[in-house]
Amino acid sequence: MxxxxxxxxxxxxxxxxxxxxxxxxxxxxxxxxxxxxxxxxxxxxxxxxxxxxxxxxxxxxxxxxxxxxxxxxxxxxxxxxxxxxxxxxxxxxxxxxxxxxxxxxxxxxxxxxxxxxxxxxxxxxxxxxxxxxxxxxxxxxxxxxxxxxxxxxxxxxxxxxxxxxxxxxxxxxxxxxxxxxxxxxxxxxxxxxxxxxxxxxxxxxxxxxxxxxxxxxxxxxxxxxRPATRFVASFLGGANVLEGQPDGAGGLDCPTLGGTLRPAGPLPPATTACALRPERIALRPGASGTNTAAGIIEEVAFRGDDSLLLVRMPGGAVLRVGHAEEDGAPPPRGSTVQLAWEAAAVVPLLG
Missing domain, CATH: 3.40.50.300 (P-loop containing nucleotide triphosphate hydrolases)
Known part of the structure; x- marks a missing residue:
């Protein structure tokens, strides 16, 4: 070498x-x-x-x-x-x-x-x-x-x-x-x-x-x-960092989300947080089941090629959600929206 x-x-x-x-x-x-x-x-x-x-x-x-x-x-x-x-x-x-x-x-x-x-x-x-x-x-x-x-x-x-x-x-x-x-x-x-x-x-x-x-x-x-730690996830690109406890079935129970995050692969032992990037979360009316949740839009900020939505979840977490302009105008403040994301978007954090 x-x-x-x-x-x-x-x-x-x-x-x-x-x-x-x-x-x-x-x-x-x-x-x-x-x-x-x-x-x-x-x-x-x-x-x-x-x-x-x-x-x-x-x-x-x-x-x-x-x-x-x-x-x-x-x-x-x-x-x-x-x-x-x-x-x-x-x-x-x-x-x-x-x-x-x-x-x-x-x-x-x-x-x-x-x-x-x-x-x-x-x-x-x-x-x-x-x-x-x-x-x-x-x-x-x-x-x-x-x-x-x-x-x-x-x-x-x-x-x-x-x-x-x-x-x-x-x-x-x-x-x-x-x-x-x-x-x-x-x-x-x-x-x-x-x-x-x-x-x-x-x-x-x-x-x-x-x-x-x-x-x-x-x-x-x-x-x-694939950020390795809470700091990298939040510092680089402003990912949502959600804390929780393993549910024993491969997911992370997140009280502030009001739901469970399930990654694509096995959750590493002792994982207590996962990252979810704003652009990987989509508004999906009627979505239900794994890796979905409902929340209320608190703020909408236009950023040119997309809008940033701040969505309050049932457990108190505020998720940053990216909404592409090609998907039309985002719902107004106060709207209840259904969010969904792929399992591959859930990134377990090691520290």
Missing amino acids: STPLLSLRGLLKRFGETVALDRLDLDVPSGEFLALLGGSGSGKSTLLRMVAGFEAPDAGQVLFDGRDLAGVPPHARPLNMMFQSYALFPHLTVSGNVAYGLRREGVPRAERDRRVAGALAMVGLEGFDRRLPHRLSGGQRQRVALARALVKRPRLLLLDEPLGALDAGLRERTGFELRALQRETGAAFIMVTHDQGEALALADRVAVLEQGRLVQLGPPRAVYE
């Missing part, structure tokens, strides 16, 4: 009484696009800064191609980091900013100019080389920062909220361009983001952190459709 490009082994980091990273292990192969997701204080940015060398672990190792990077300063590490603020030098032109790292390394002028031109072409900024940062839009400054990171041809690029300063339309377009650049360069990307849709759309794998621990790691679709 080949050595991962990056291996994190037992990383521990404390800030006073706060544990930012709690014995975290993670491998990143060459050429992978990995997204780090988690709430504020989950350890995402601390992990990124530790790999970059701006923070030292209290315990554990950061290995690059099997080499321990302990004591190696940031500028000497075989990777680059793109900061959320972009950190452009205001007095340098676009080409000056992009060339900065190459100049520090003593790259000859002709080679430097060639690589800067190539990097600017890669991010679509040909002809912008003489402009100063204050004459650029937010999206253009983001591209300059990306070109500066890529011009050194790193095998690993760390991105801290790289699209955070852009408006929604530009975020989407730039995100896909970022993914295309990652494929073109062959570098591994590790991206910290708060935007779940961004992570799901761009990454090969998603790592979800909670309180400094890696709680789930896998391809975006697998993590979204």
